[in-house]
Amino acid sequence: xxxxxRFLPLPMVVVLLLGACGQPPWNNPYxxxxxxxxxxxxxxTERPKHLDPVRSYSENExxxxxxxxEPPLQYHFLKRPYELVPLTARALPEVRYLDADGEPLPADxxxxxxxxxxxxxxxxxxxxxxxxxxxxxxxxxxxxxxxxDAQAIxxxxxxxxxxETGTRELIAExxxxxxxxxxxxxxxSPIAGLMGEHILGFKALRERIAAEAPAPVDAERLFFDxxxxxxxxxxxxDRYRYRIRLKGRYPQFVYWLAMPFFAPMPWEAxxxxxxxxxxxxxxxxDWYPVGTGPFMLSENNPNLRMVxxxxxxxxxxxxxxxxxxxxxxxxxxxxxxxxLPFVDRAIYSLEQESIPYWNKFLQGFYDSSGVSSxxxxxxxxxxxxGEAGLTDDMREKGxxxxxxxxxxxxxxxxxMLDPLLGGxxxxxxxxxxAISIAVDFDEYISIFANGRGVEGQGPLPPGxxxxxxxxxxxxxxxxxxxxxxxxxxxxxEAKALLAEAGYRxxxxxxSGRPLTIYxxxxxxxxxxxxxxxxxxxxxAKLGIELVVRATDYNRFQEKMRKGTGQVFxxxxxxxxxxPENFFFLLYGPNRKVDGGENAANYQNPEFDRLFxxxxxxxxxxxxxxxxxxxxxxxxxDAPWSFGFYPKAFSLHHQWLxxxxxxxxxxxxxxxxxxxxxxxxxxxAQWNPPVLWPIGALVAILILGAIPAFLVARRRExxxxx
Numbered sequence: 230x231x232x233x234x235r236f237l238p239l240p241m242v243v244v245l246l247l248g249a250c251g252q253p254p255w256n257n258p259y260x261x262x263x264x265x266x267x268x269x270x271x272x273x274t275e276r277p278k279h280l281d282p283v284r285s286y287s288e289n290e291x292x293x294x295x296x297x298x299e300p301p302l303q304y305h306f307l308k309r310p311y312e313l314v315p316l317t318a319r320a321l322p323e324v325r326y327l328d329a330d331g332e333p334l335p336a337d338x339x340x341x342x343x344x345x346x347x348x349x350x351x352x353x354x355x356x357x358x359x360x361x362x363x364x365x366x367x368x369x370x371x372x373x374x375x376x377x378d379a380q381a382i383x384x385x386x387x388x389x390x391x392x393e394t395g396t397r398e399l400i401a402e403x404x405x406x407x408x409x410x411x412x413x414x415x416x417x418s419p420i421a422g423l424m425g426e427h428i429l430g431f432k433a434l435r436e437r438i439a440a441e442a443p444a445p446v447d448a449e450r451l452f453f454d455x456x457x458x459x460x461x462x463x464x465x466x467d468r469y470r471y472r473i474r475l476k477g478r479y480p481q482f483v484y485w486l487a488m489p490f491f492a493p494m495p496w497e498a499x500x501x502x503x504x505x506x507x508x509x510x511x512x513x514x515d516w517y518p519v520g521t522g523p524f525m526l527s528e529n530n531p532n533l534r535m536v537x538x539x540x541x542x543x544x545x546x547x548x549x550x551x552x553x554x555x556x557x558x559x560x561x562x563x564x565x566x567x568x569l570p571f572v573d574r575a576i577y578s579l580e581q582e583s584i585p586y587w588n589k590f591l592q593g594f595y596d597s598s599g600v601s602s603x604x605x606x607x608x609x610x611x612x613x614x615g616e617a618g619l620t621d622d623m624r625e626k627g628x629x630x631x632x633x634x635x636x637x638x639x640x641x642x643x644x645m646l647d648p649l650l651g652g653x654x655x656x657x658x659x660x661x662x663a664i665s666i667a668v669d670f671d672e673y674i675s676i677f678a679n680g681r682g683v684e685g686q687g688p689l690p691p692g693x694x695x696x697x698x699x700x701x702x703x704x705x706x707x708x709x710x711x712x713x714x715x716x717x718x719x720x721x722e723a724k725a726l727l728a729e730a731g732y733r734x735x736x737x738x739x740s741g742r743p744l745t746i747y748x749x750x751x752x753x754x755x756x757x758x759x760x761x762x763x764x765x766x767x768x769a770k771l772g773i774e775l776v777v778r779a780t781d782y783n784r785f786q787e788k789m790r791k792g793t794g795q796v797f798x799x800x801x802x803x804x805x806x807x808p809e810n811f812f813f814l815l816y817g818p819n820r821k822v823d824g825g826e827n828a829a830n831y832q833n834p835e836f837d838r839l840f841x842x843x844x845x846x847x848x849x850x851x852x853x854x855x856x857x858x859x860x861x862x863x864x865x866d867a868p869w870s871f872g873f874y875p876k877a878f879s880l881h882h883q884w885l886x887x888x889x890x891x892x893x894x895x896x897x898x899x900x901x902x903x904x905x906x907x908x909x910x911x912x913a914q915w916n917p918p919v920l921w922p923i924g925a926l927v928a929i930l931i932l933g934a935i936p937a938f939l940v941a942r943r944r945e946x947x948x949x950x
Contacts, residue, residue: 254916258578258594265905267573269885269898270595272580276531281514282489283410286419288895291489295895296537296575297359297520298492301350301404302483304894307552307561310694311806311893313487317356317399317521317544322483323349340845343478345429350486351470356399357542359525362388363501364395375500382506388517396542399521401471402456403493408463408473409455410494414439420490427482428462429474452503456496478845484805487893495519523570523899537575537898545569548887548900561889570899571887590880591626593912596903597881597888605679608880617680617878626915627883633890634683634691634876636803638811641668641870642829646792646822650746651830658867659730664796665707665870666723668767674873677760681878684708685871686715687860688811692892694848695808695856704864704871720770727771735772743774749794750777751785792822792830798872799828806893808856809844815863816840831868884908 259270273292279285282298301318304311315321326334327345334342358364365373374391385391408428411418412435418424425431442453463473475482485491498519502512518526523543528536550565564571580586583601590598600608609630610620619630643661645651650661674682686704689696696702700710708715724734731738746768750761761777768775775796780788788794803810817832819825839859846852863869881888884904891897 254592254912255918256592256916257912258589259576265909267571267903267905269572269575269901269903271575271577271597272586272589272595273535273577274579274581274586276579277535279515280518280526280529281416282492282494282518283407283413283416283418284515285489291895292577293526293535293537294489294518294520295522296524296898297518297522297526298489299356299520299522299896300487300489300492301352302487303896304487304891305549306891306894306897306900307549307556307889309553310692311891313483315353316487317352317493319351319353322486324483325349326478340478344476346475346478346482348473348475348482348486349466349470350401350404350473352399352401352404353544354398354469356521356544357396358399358495358519358521359540359542360394360396361498361519362391362394363495363497363519364397365391365393366395372497372500375497375504377504379506382504382510385507385512386510388512397495397497399493400468402465403495404491405460405463405465405471406455406496407490407492407494409434409438409458409460411490412438412460413442413455415442415445415450418490420485427475427477427479429476430461434458434460434462446505449505449508450503451505452500454496454500480845480847481805481807481809484807488804489895492520522896524575527574531579533579535577537577539570539573543570546899556889559889561887564887564902571902572898575898591915593882593908593915596885596908597879600679600878600880602679609679609878611680615680623880627911628880629883629888631879631881631888631890632876633892634874636690636692636806636892637801638685638688638690638872638874639682639798639800640685640688640872641665642797642799643868643870644792644794644796645829645831645868647795649744650795653866656730658865659726660732661867661870662706663723663726663730663771664768664773665867666718666726667720667771668764668870669717670870670873671717673760673763676763678873678875681876682873683876684715684717685873687871688815688863688869689808689856689860690803690811690874693803693806693808693811695853695860697857706864706867707870723771743772745774745776747795748775748777749785749788749797750779751782751798789821789828790824792820797828800872800875801826803893809840812840812843812856812859815868829868831863831866833862833866836862836866882908882911884911 273289275289277290277293278287279290280294282294285291285294299317301316302313302321303316305314313321324336325347326336326338326343327347328334328342329344331345362374367373373393377385410416411421411424412431414435421435425435437458438453438455441458443451445451461474463471465471498514501507502514507513516529521540521544523540523546524537525540526535527538528534546569548564548567548569550562552562556562580589583603586595587598587601587604589595608620608623609617611617617630617632619628623630643650650657670682670684674680674684683691686702686708687696691698703710703715708717710716727733727735732744735744736742737744748761748764750757757779761779765775765777785797789797801811801814813819814826815829815831815836816825816827817837819827820830820832821828822830836859839855843852843855843859846855877890879890884907886902886904887900
């Protein structure tokens with residue numbers, strides 16, 4: 230018996246190791262219980278800071294809250310150009326224009342006559358909130374958790390410590406309540422300043438809330454019921470209708486109604502979270518959102534994972550039944566009319582490094598992925614025409630590539646207040662145009678963006694009304710149209726412009742020394758060194774000495790606000806798909822030194838007049854003509870070198886369907902459909918267990934045990950003798 234006990238562990242080890250061979254893949258990072266479930270797997274790279282829709286204004290935050298909150302409108306998933314459609318609203322808002330006397334005006338009235346615009350919104354009945362403790366009531370109909378004492382609050386660490394939940398119907402008052410939250414000073418909504426310029430009485434409401442709300446206690450803001458504060462800018466008409474009133478005419482406002490800023494907020498949520506001590510346990514809307522959308526946040530552990538689960542009270546929605554030419558052939562209408570959402574859960578894991586993220590995608594443990602610079606050559610190859618496609622390895626795995634030119638722009642700006650580069654003089658204009666030719670953004674895209682971009686020809690990227698394609702859309706001051714494409718003018722032409730400006734060979738005529746221009750860079754880290762060296766070389770081709778003043782982003786912003794820089798690179802992402810959202814970056818009264826977003830501090834009286842006219846026009850030939858003239862003015866004046874429009878590349882596995890880039894919509898998770906069985910099959914195929922290390926380990930154990938066995942046997946025999 231003693232010998233049996235002594236040698237039993239070795240065969241047990243072998244059996245245990247080999248017994249695990251029946252459940253591949255061994256490297257699956259998810260529990261076996263999730264195998265075959267209808268779960269979408271993804272990743273996030275940094276913790277979402279704000280999940281409160283009044284404060285959130287970041288792409289990584291919208292990836293979560295746009296699935297939870299429902300503003301009245303949304304963008305059609307498939308149609309292009311982007312089209313607004315109802316979400317919780319029964320129809321698009323009814324808009325009425327009033328003059329200074331409150332009398333109605335026709336829809337085509339002169340914008341100068343419009344004193345007030347009224348947006349009437351009717352929401353659909355029967356929509357309910359997700360299960361949440363804020364709605365839980367006792368048998369007497371009293372809210373269970375709105376008046377917790379200090380001891381009870383001290384025992385609450387997570388929302389799960391409040392086990393009872395409830396729900397209620399969405400009503401118009403919830404939308405008005407959220408608009409009032411936009412004006413609440415301590416919530417610091419990033420659009421409060423803009424809305425103050427447009428929503429009637431918004432600034433007065435902000436002042437009234439500040440005056441009437443109780444002072445904070447121990448640095449915490451206690452619940453202040455905004456329902457009791459009257460507001461002329463947004464008012465409830467009845468249970469399902471509310472009205473928003475704007476100063477003058479602002480047709481772009483309808484786009485804001487598709488953003489989470491204008492999603493509903495039940496007062497009960499603020500009443501629950503606004504109790505003293507709740508904030509100390511992260512019991513806030515920034516941590517635990519409350520919405521009516523198809524998903525709810527069932528787990529918020531930003532150091533590990535975020536989990537969205539199907540909302541059992543979701544009111545229901547159908548997959549679109551129409552789209553664009555080619556959508557049906559691409560399989561994007563196969564689910565037409567089917568109820569949404571298709572997935573039961575979405576689990577997002579924290580991945581701070583790109584390589585582990587990429588490897589897990591290739592192993593099938595993430596359903597989709599971007600393409601980082603480190604993995605670009607492994608995934609993407611360009612054909613002779615410069616078109617991006619997948620490498621053979623990616624195609625063999627059935628991986629699919631989706632690309633889209635983003636509704637954004639990276640531009641090189643010239644400070645128009647600078648005595649050398651700025652102003653309206655012909656000399657400065659020719660200098661700006663020469664630099665615009667010399668800085669070859671096609672080369673920049675190739676070197677630093679892996680080809681993911683399209684050279685800019687004007688302020689408007691593709692997908693925005695007013696953008697023109699082909700020869701009609703080129704910037705003739707920087708490009709020529711040859712062989713069916715735009716080709717950058719030669720350096721000789723740039724040098725000729727420089728000489729015409731009086732700077733032959735890039736030299737200052739007064740001192741005879743090379744021109745010195747200062748480049749304000751927000752790229753102070755080691756990764757930016759190559760980009761800055763490239764920029765120096767492009768200026769040097771004109772004989773200009775470029776001095777880089779690299780700093781952090783905060784210092785860079787300060788220089789922009791003060792107007793002390795000369796040349797800089799900056800970008801803009803569209804808030805909504807309207808040309809006004811890009812042209813306002815060049816509108817004179819919006820100069821950066823005056824607190825606006827016009828970083829070049831550009832001002833042209835004709836451009837400004839046309840902007841004021843264009844922004845109130847409906848899309849059509851007349852508006853296109855105005856846009857064409859505005860584009861010609863800024864091309865001629867060259868306050869920007871138009872840089873490039875970034876191009877998004879994304880990959881997804883063959884088991885993920887209904888993938889179409891929508892650069893305006895953020896609530897697209899509900900359209901995704903999975904084939905979990907195919908995913909399990911391919912995961913097992915791509916991750917076969919590697920058994921030889923186990924065999925080697927077993928052999929080592931056996932060989933290592935033989936001497937001990939022989940020694941023990943000799944001892945037994947010697948004892949027997």
